[in-house]
Amino acid sequence: MEGDIVQMGKFIGAGLACTGMGGAAVGVGHVVGNFLAGALRNPSAAPGQTATMFIGIAFAEALGIFSFLVALLLMYA
Amino acid sequence: MKESSESQFNIHPMDQFIIEPILSGAEVLEWYTFTNQALWMLISLVAISLLFVFGIRKNEVIPGRLQSIAEILYTFVKKMVVDIAGPEGLKYFPYIFTLFIFILFGNILGLLPFSFTVTSHIAVTGILALAVFLFVTILGFVKNGFKFLGLFWISSAPLALRPVLLIIEVISYFVRPVSHSIRLAGNMMAGHAVIKVFAGFAGALGFGAIAPIVAIMAVYGLEMLVVVIQAYVFTILTCVYLNDALHPGH
Numbered sequence: 165m166e167g168d169i170v171q172m173g174k175f176i177g178a179g180l181a182c183t184g185m186g187g188a189a190v191g192v193g194h195v196v197g198n199f200l201a202g203a204l205r206n207p208s209a210a211p212g213q214t215a216t217m218f219i220g221i222a223f224a225e226a227l228g229i230f231s232f233l234v235a236l237l238l239m240y241a
Numbered sequence: 242m243k244e245s246s247e248s249q250f251n252i253h254p255m256d257q258f259i260i261e262p263i264l265s266g267a268e269v270l271e272w273y274t275f276t277n278q279a280l281w282m283l284i285s286l287v288a289i290s291l292l293f294v295f296g297i298r299k300n301e302v303i304p305g306r307l308q309s310i311a312e313i314l315y316t317f318v319k320k321m322v323v324d325i326a327g328p329e330g331l332k333y334f335p336y337i338f339t340l341f342i343f344i345l346f347g348n349i350l351g352l353l354p355f356s357f358t359v360t361s362h363i364a365v366t367g368i369l370a371l372a373v374f375l376f377v378t379i380l381g382f383v384k385n386g387f388k389f390l391g392l393f394w395i396s397s398a399p400l401a402l403r404p405v406l407l408i409i410e411v412i413s414y415f416v417r418p419v420s421h422s423i424r425l426a427g428n429m430m431a432g433h434a435v436i437k438v439f440a441g442f443a444g445a446l447g448f449g450a451i452a453p454i455v456a457i458m459a460v461y462g463l464e465m466l467v468v469v470i471q472a473y474v475f476t477i478l479t480c481v482y483l484n485d486a487l488h489p490g491h
Binding site for chain 2: 215218219221222225226229230232233236240241
């Protein structure tokens with residue numbers, strides 16, 4: 165096999181790092197799903213908690229972004 | 242990097258984050274070079290100043306467009322601070338408003354083509370998050386004395402569990418500036434790098450380039466939403482930490 169083992173390491177590492185984003189997607193969906201379930205039961209209480217939902221989304225999304233950042237750093241830096 | 246690995250990559254999505262001097266070669270001062278990051282911070286500062294100076298100038302009861310943008314931003318942040326930190330939090334409102342507006346404008350100006358996103362560097366967001374952390378910690382000790390350490394000693398938990406929770410709480414308190422800064426920097430860097438990667442695909446495809454171009458439009462729309470949400474989340478977390486400093490205790 166020809167090629168550069170450093171390149172291969174980069175590609176494999178970046179691909180493995182991207183599996184972290186699946187967990188982040190499940191987490192964000194969980195937060196929003198629970199918010200929707202609660203909001204459809206009690207629609208008048210929903211607008212007061214949208215701020216909390218966004219904070220929850222940001223926390224869950226941040227970890228997915230961290231894993232994407234690791235993948236990008238492995239590929240290109 | 243070896244030469245062969247350089248030739249395999251025609252796409253360089255991370256090149257947009259390189260900081261370089263604007264007036265290359267003309268080094269006026271030895272200890273300061275005017276870089277593209279400084280230029281875009283200056284542009285966002287000028288934009289903020291123009292928005293607020295000209296927005297407030299007319300001062301009509303029924304606001305025109307520019308005045309209503311300024312008023313909406315002001316009341317939005319004020320409501321956020323009062324809702325989360327209580328009326329005592331309003332003393333620190335100028336700082337929180339500055340954070341929100343600076344991050345919002347820095348992020349939005351990064352969406353323009355050929356621009357540089359100021360907040361995509363950990364250097365910038367790290368200092369912002371570190372400043373928030375030091376501000377909140379020092380404020381907590383000044384306002385509450387040693388009762389501020391009651392933040393870590395959870396009295397509503399069983400006594401045997403409290404030392405374990407103490408360690409966990411202290412660690413999570415010190416991780417706050419880390420996650421605060423990386424969240425903003427990572428979101429900005431990741432979004433822009435994805436756009437550049439798709440742009441590289443579009444460049445390589447010829448007629449089939451319509452698919453990456455549609456993808457770029459979708460990611461760009463998502464980026465606009467993410468930009469505003471990340472500025473909002475940074476500010477709302479600052480308000481939550483401020484509330485912890487002003488009213489410690491679980």
